[in-house]
Amino acid sequence: MRPSVLRRLLRRVTFTAVLGLVATGLVTTASTGPAAAAGSLQQVSNFGTNPGNLAMYAYTPTGLPAGAPLVVALHGCTQNANDYFTHSGWQKYADLWGFAVVFPQTNSANNSSSCFSWFDATRNTRGKGEAASVVQMVNTAAAQYGSDTHRVFVTGLSAGGGMTADLLAAYPDVFAGGAVDSGLPAQCATTLTAASGCQQNNQNLTPAQWGDKVRAANPGYTGPWPRVAIWQGTADYTVYPVNASELRDQWTNVWGIGQSASSTQSLPGSTTLSVYNDTAGKPAVELYSVAGMGHGLPIAPGSGADQCGSTGAYFLSTICSSYWTAKFWGLDGAPTGGGTGTLPAPAGLGVTGSTDSTVSLSWTAVPGAVSYTVYRDGSAAGSTGPASFTDSGLTAATSYGYTVAAVDSAGNTGARSAAVTATTTGSRPQCFTASNYAHVAAGRAHQSGGIAYANGSNQNLGLWNTFVTHTLAQTSPGWFVLADAGCPA
Incomplete structure (x- = not known):
């Protein structure tokens, strides 16, 4: 067998066996400390109940002002927070443009290859597992650094990219934007056994079906939706390029826009950028296709403004994805969708x-x-x-x-x-979707004779068990009404 064919075969066998997207990589030890110190990567302890058993690391530039943005960066399989901090280039732009970066870290106890559990519905959905731990990190960082909670963003590589998509779907009220790097659509797989099928095969879903997976992750939420960047190599045989098309279909549908690009552009590193604008003409989804690139995060070592990162396992020298992603999110401070004027920022808002x-x-x-x-x-x-x-x-x-x-x-x-x-003033309903048993246990309903009734409205919910599920809207303290047709919030 020719050596090139043998190498390709071995790579596919190894990657498929992992099911977490990458199989080998350099693992180093992240620095630790009681709290995040400016200018270095530090571990932050006591960030919440941590149901996902993750570790929190953070980088804050010296002199970071209050009101700065916050970025969450998720590593790939067999990597850790320090690997991503060292190679991804996010430190450069945090220093240059002034924002904090949180680097969550999973471990081999959660997954044998230290993959984020993008395929596990008990860990990647709202209020559960690793997803909940990441949001606890966001809350802790925002409080500690005085971050602008309307400018919180999340990015991730490979399994971290899959988890990024899940987080954007589950917490669109937390994240203003995201970047899925060599990753997968939100809720593509909900079990470990289904993971490899998502990685390698077209799921043959319509854009509306993909969008429904996002909408189902946080029922009743109607926007605003995160702005999503998608990065994909055309020669990726771990997470196949079809995943980028599915991600585009998913998020353009969520935004209510078509799947035909509003514009295309050639970028360095044999990269083609396809832009999908919202109804106001502003980019909502961007797809970066890197010709000939395999599985990894695009970086471009160098000192230029658009160069960043260093090569390593699954850090591939093509184009600095962190630079283009940060600009897409507006972290460079440039006005978006409105020219290049020199007038100063208005004071006293x-x-x-x-x-x-x-x-x-x-x-x-x-x-x-x-x-x-x-x-x-x-x-x-x-x-x-x-x-x-x-x-x-x-x-x-x-x-x-x-x-x-x-x-x-x-x-x-x-x-x-x-x-x-x-x-704004006033109040709005808060909605809860759960089984009748859980509604009673949480004090939203009561049971009599084996039948559950909503507290306040006394509406009949059916049998008091774990199999019958309803959505209840709390319209005032202690008053709940059925909202299965959609949350009125």
């Missing part, structure tokens, strides 16, 4: 009032500005001539993050202001 459906803002006028663009949670909410704006059509009892940028006479948008958070 503040909330002047709110109702259950509106938020009113004002700021100090910028000399030379002919108008202003107001951004809600990173997306353009509207424009105005005066230095004030009222945003409408909002959801009651909901927090929104706002920034504003000045626009000059040529239509160029300047730098964005510091963010402020506004919360």
Whole structure:
């Protein structure tokens, strides 16, 4: 047998046996410490109940201000947090553009190859296992560093990429964006035995069916949805390129946009970027296809602005994915969707009032500005001539993050202001989907004669057991109503 054929065969056999996406790699020991110290990777302990049995590591640049973004970066199989910190290039842009990075770490007790459990519904869904542990890390980091909770992002390689997609589906209220690097669609597999089929085969699902997997991960949630970058090598025989197409179908459907690219662009490293814009013309999904690249994270060693990382097991020298991902998320501070103006960021942005459906803002006028663009949670909410704006059509009892940028006479948008958070008044229903037994145990229902009844409304839920499942909406303290047709929140 020719050596090249033998190498290819051995690689496929080894990778398939792992089922966690990668089979070999350099494992090093991450540094430890009682809390995250600026300028070095440090372990953070006591970040929550940690149901997923993960370790938390964090990197914070020296002098990180409050209100900075937060990135979560998930390693691949046989790797650890220090590997990803060392090779991925995220440290460079954290220093350059000012944001914190959390590096969750799994272990061989969770998976024999130290893979994140993207294929296990008991670990990768909302409120469970590793997914819940990662969100506890986000909450801890946001509190410790004063992070902007409207600018939290997650990225991951391979099994970490699969978990990234699961996290975006389960917690779209936590993550403003994500990047799935050589990974898989959200909830592609729900058992270990189904994992290899997802890795290597077309699942033959429609975009709507893929989108339904995301919508089912957090029933009742209606947006805003995370902006998703997808990275894939065309010569990847571990996570086959069809996964990138399925990810594109999944997230464009969630966004309610088509699967035809709004634009394409050639990038370094034989990379083709396909952009899928939302209805406002802003990129919602981006697909980066790296010609000839195998399984791994694209990096590009060097000192240039768009160069980063270092080579290692599954860190492949092609293009700096961290640079392009960070720019897609707006971490470089450049205005998105609005030109390259030089006007300064407006000062004094503040909330002047709110109702259950509106938020009113004002700021100090910028000399030379002919108008202003107001951004809600990173997306353009509207424009105005005066230095004030009222945003409408909002959801009651909901927090929104706002920034504003000045626009000059040529239509160029300047730098964005510091963010402020506004919360609408009123209240909104909170929904819970569970078995009748669980509803009774949680105090949302009661049982009589073997029948469960919703507390407050006293609606008949059927048999009091673990097999009958309903969604209940809490419309006021102690008052629950059936909401199987959809949460009214």
